[in-house]
Amino acid sequence: MNISKEAIWVYLMYLLETGIFIYALLIMFSYLLIMLVSALAVRDYMHKSRFMDFDQIARSPLSPSIALIAPAYNEGLNIVENIRSLMAVQYPYYQVIIVNDGSKDDSMEKAINAFDLVKVPCFVDEKIKTKPIRGIYKSKNKRYKKLLLVDKENGGKADALNVGLNIAEASLVACIDVDCILEQDALLKMVQPFIDADPKKKVIATGGVVRIANSCTIEDGKLVHVEVPKNYWARVQVLEYIRAFLLGRMGWSKMNGLLLISGAFGLFDRQIAIAAGGYNHATVGEDMELVVRMRRFMMERKLPYRVTYIPDPLCWTEAPASFNILKRQRSRWARGTYEVLWEHKKMFLNPKYSVVGLWSYPYWFFFEWLAPFIEFVGLLYFLFLLAFGLLNYKFFLLLLACVYGFAVCYSLMALVFEEYTYHQYKERKQFYKLLWVVVTEPFFYHPLTVYFAIKGNWDKLKGVKSWGEMNRQGLKK
Amino acid sequence: MLEEFCIEIASFSNTYPYKYLLVILLIAVFFLLAISLLAYLMIVRHLRRVRAAARIKQQDFYTKALTSFLMKDLSEHTEEEYGAMVVSQFRQYGKKQKFSRKVLYWSIIKAGKSLSGEAVGRMQLIFNAYKLHEFASEKLRNGNLFEKADAMLVLSKMKQIWILDTVKKYLNHQHPTLRVSAQISYLRLELQHPLDFFFQLKHPLVLWHQIQLMEIFKQMDRRKIPRFDTFLNHDQPTVITFCLKMIHKCNQFYAEETIAELLRHAEPEVRLEAIKTIGAMGFEDQVPRLVEYYTAKRPSLHEQIAILQALQSLDQAGLKDTVQYTLAGGEYPTALLKQVIYSLQHAGVLTDYEPELRTIRHAQVIIDEVKAKVI
Numbered sequence: 001m002n003i004s005k006e007a008i009w010v011y012l013m014y015l016l017e018t019g020i021f022i023y024a025l026l027i028m029f030s031y032l033l034i035m036l037v038s039a040l041a042v043r044d045y046m047h048k049s050r051f052m053d054f055d056q057i058a059r060s061p062l063s064p065s066i067a068l069i070a071p072a073y074n075e076g077l078n079i080v081e082n083i084r085s086l087m088a089v090q091y092p093y094y095q096v097i098i099v100n101d102g103s104k105d106d107s108m109e110k111a112i113n114a115f116d117l118v119k120v121p122c123f124v125d126e127k128i129k130t131k132p133i134r135g136i137y138k139s140k141n142k143r144y145k146k147l148l149l150v151d152k153e154n155g156g157k158a159d160a161l162n163v164g165l166n167i168a169e170a171s172l173v174a175c176i177d178v179d180c181i182l183e184q185d186a187l188l189k190m191v192q193p194f195i196d197a198d199p200k201k202k203v204i205a206t207g208g209v210v211r212i213a214n215s216c217t218i219e220d221g222k223l224v225h226v227e228v229p230k231n232y233w234a235r236v237q238v239l240e241y242i243r244a245f246l247l248g249r250m251g252w253s254k255m256n257g258l259l260l261i262s263g264a265f266g267l268f269d270r271q272i273a274i275a276a277g278g279y280n281h282a283t284v285g286e287d288m289e290l291v292v293r294m295r296r297f298m299m300e301r302k303l304p305y306r307v308t309y310i311p312d313p314l315c316w317t318e319a320p321a322s323f324n325i326l327k328r329q330r331s332r333w334a335r336g337t338y339e340v341l342w343e344h345k346k347m348f349l350n351p352k353y354s355v356v357g358l359w360s361y362p363y364w365f366f367f368e369w370l371a372p373f374i375e376f377v378g379l380l381y382f383l384f385l386l387a388f389g390l391l392n393y394k395f396f397l398l399l400l401a402c403v404y405g406f407a408v409c410y411s412l413m414a415l416v417f418e419e420y421t422y423h424q425y426k427e428r429k430q431f432y433k434l435l436w437v438v439v440t441e442p443f444f445y446h447p448l449t450v451y452f453a454i455k456g457n458w459d460k461l462k463g464v465k466s467w468g469e470m471n472r473q474g475l476k477k
Numbered sequence: 478m479l480e481e482f483c484i485e486i487a488s489f490s491n492t493y494p495y496k497y498l499l500v501i502l503l504i505a506v507f508f509l510l511a512i513s514l515l516a517y518l519m520i521v522r523h524l525r526r527v528r529a530a531a532r533i534k535q536q537d538f539y540t541k542a543l544t545s546f547l548m549k550d551l552s553e554h555t556e557e558e559y560g561a562m563v564v565s566q567f568r569q570y571g572k573k574q575k576f577s578r579k580v581l582y583w584s585i586i587k588a589g590k591s592l593s594g595e596a597v598g599r600m601q602l603i604f605n606a607y608k609l610h611e612f613a614s615e616k617l618r619n620g621n622l623f624e625k626a627d628a629m630l631v632l633s634k635m636k637q638i639w640i641l642d643t644v645k646k647y648l649n650h651q652h653p654t655l656r657v658s659a660q661i662s663y664l665r666l667e668l669q670h671p672l673d674f675f676f677q678l679k680h681p682l683v684l685w686h687q688i689q690l691m692e693i694f695k696q697m698d699r700r701k702i703p704r705f706d707t708f709l710n711h712d713q714p715t716v717i718t719f720c721l722k723m724i725h726k727c728n729q730f731y732a733e734e735t736i737a738e739l740l741r742h743a744e745p746e747v748r749l750e751a752i753k754t755i756g757a758m759g760f761e762d763q764v765p766r767l768v769e770y771y772t773a774k775r776p777s778l779h780e781q782i783a784i785l786q787a788l789q790s791l792d793q794a795g796l797k798d799t800v801q802y803t804l805a806g807g808e809y810p811t812a813l814l815k816q817v818i819y820s821l822q823h824a825g826v827l828t829d830y831e832p833e834l835r836t837i838r839h840a841q842v843i844i845d846e847v848k849a850k851v852i
Contacts (some may be wrong), residue, residue: 062684194684431522
């Protein structure tokens with residue numbers, strides 16, 4: 001049978017078009033499905049939280065102890081204020097462990113002077129191997145008795161967090177970025193899934209919603225006024241974070257398939273985190289990697305467990321406000337995703353890992369990691385059709401309207417969720433600013449995220465391993 | 478114009494029939510959805526603002542009125558008169574009956590949280606006079622599970638004893654929030670035998686429930702606090718651990734023997750809590766049992782540490798024996814070694830020992846140093 005070359009081309013084009021079309025439908029369907037589950041999870045949480053009296057947790061002798069671990073590298077500019085902010089958190093039994101990861105600036109001196117710290121003898125149970133510790137410091141001033149400063153040789157964020165895990169004595173550890181602003185009741189809220197868990201189904205990790213603090217007002221380490229960022233890049237990330245946390249992670253948490261707890265703020269069962277081997281030095285996606293490994297650890301031993309998420313905005317962080325820093329951060333995230341998925345490829349479609357193996361991992365693979373490539377291929381195909389005059393403009397415009405409509409609806413749903421839960425942006429002007437982002441983001445921001453993701457994977461192929469400089473402008477104080 | 482568009486689309490649909498139909502359909506759905514969501518957001522935000530303003534205004538009024546009623550001299554009025562006064566005063570806000578009743582309901586609950594003694598009695602009077610118990614009991618009868626739980630907590634706070642039978646139905650309910658609300662309500666209302674429901678408990682007492690129950694006991698008249706040792710043979714390990722914590726909290730010393738028996742319990746959490754309770758309550762007579770358990774039964778690391786800590790406060794001789802036994806063994810997890818050194822320092826054996834920063838890499842060096850000083 002003779003088939004002409006032209007016919008093969010037409011057939012291949014038809015296959016590609018249909019493939020991309022079906023992929024787009026699947027991605028939309030999966031987003032909607034997760035959003036529906038998220039809605040149920042948020043509703044349940046809101047009902048339940050009415051019965052949570054956080055004052056009772058704050059004064060109960062039964063509340064579990066928590067160690068706050070914050071790695072610091074060259075944070076000399078803000079280290080004193082950042083530590084003060086962490087020390088102001090409300091919780092009955094907690095310790096703040098600042099791990100200086102071999103800073104080259106004056107972080108150590110500043111912290112030692114500000115908090116009256118002295119070197120103390122201490123045993124470190126090196127259950128996780130780390131770079132050598134130079135010294136452990138405690139304050140002579142009783143007011144800072146909760147503070148412990150660890151000085152160690154530089155080994156990266158994962159290594160610093162592992163030192164914290166080794167040193168902490170509390171049953172739960174909260175791993176946070178030192179420059180984050182925690183809500184006063186952040187720990188009281190975060191501990192709730194742990195203390196409310198059935199003893200037969202242990203909660204091993206909990207995450208909380210991270211929000212963007214650019215343009216917000218901060219006084220004495222506390223967030224006093226919430227504002228939509230003035231900078232467009234930061235403002236888009238507000239919407240992006242609401243979508244990711246409220247529409248995505250809440251749903252995965254309900255299905256017990258959550259793979260990522262943000263490195264900015266997460267609470268972990270210390271024993272399980274150590275038993276699973278702690279943070280992985282070899283990846284830049286160490287936050288996601290730890291959660292996946294803890295899950296594997298539990299599932300391979302057939303221990304019932306849960307990883308949960310709560311919709312409360314508990315931690316405020318400064319988002320990259322310039323193109324270059326955003327590019328570095330997003331490329332790193334894409335690289336991290338690839339590294340984690342590759343490291344745990346055994347879980348892919350493996351029924352042994354139940355929801356994670358059959359749903360979460362494939363979702364991350366097909367719709368998180370692969371999506372930018374498919375979009376990129378779609379774009380190349382569009383350019384090809386355009387160049388050869390083969391583009392069917394009507395269908396193209398209809399398809400564009402459809403995808404755009406979906407993106408707008410999805411972002412509006414995120415705003416509905418935000419309104420229903422914590423209603424952070426109260427002023428009308430702020431709301432309109434967010435609506436403007438909803439309308440413009442698919443044209444200006446989304447294509448960039450595709451580019452960043454592809455760049456991240458390209459960097460991985462080139463063997464890039466560093467985090468890259470992440471200079472920030474600083475928060476409004 | 479529209480006709481042309483339709484013809485164009487019809488011709489186009491011949492080329493891509495299913496894709497075309499689907500895309501058009503999706504565009505229509507997304508368009509309608511976007512418009513609805515936008516309208517919903519606008520309306521919700523507007524209503525929220527309006528309602529919040531009204532609520533704040535009413536709350537202010539109710540808070541002031543409640544405070545003045547609580548302070549009023551009641552000697553010249555009967556309870557009925559007092560009730561009538563309250564109703565007439567609050568009727569000022571009776572135009573939007575349901576809304577204002579809801580606001581008053583929550584104002585009373587909020588105020589009730591920080592009140593005690595006679596003030597609570599007066600608050601109950603106001604609650605009954607304004608017939609808020611009817612509002613709450615309606616929720617208890619026909620509300621969803623969370624509303625039922627909420628109504629139960631409110632009615633029990635207002636000492637509405639008549640709900641006790643309903644409360645009993647939910648003491649072992651599948652839904653944890655409803656279950657614990659029923660348990661709290663039972664503790665508030667059943668004054669003779671408040672812990673009776675423990676006998677029938679089929680679900681574990683999670684830590685959050687324990688915290689809430691402990692809070693109720695804290696507010697209870699100390700003379701009415703029941704004996705917790707009655708439940709130390711319960712099927713649920715969490716009930717036993719909770720009772721052990723309460724025994725310590727309420728200084729129920731008569732439970733010593735029963736607690737010591739728990740060192741033989743099958744569940745490690747129960748044994749650990751028993752060790753901690755023995756140490757915390759200073760049961761010196763149980764030292765031989767602790768030492769025997771440490772040396773003969775090969776307890777877990779957590780239990781070993783807990784025993785050393787308990788012996789630290791109970792008996793120096795027992796502590797030294799146990800430490801020597803530990804050092805004579807072959808394996809020393811760092812956490813245990815750390816506790817051994819603290820214990821020896823406490824016992825006055827290692828007063829001059831100031832270990833520098835050490836890690837597990839130096840464990841053998843530390844052990845040798847300690848052995849040289851102790852054995």
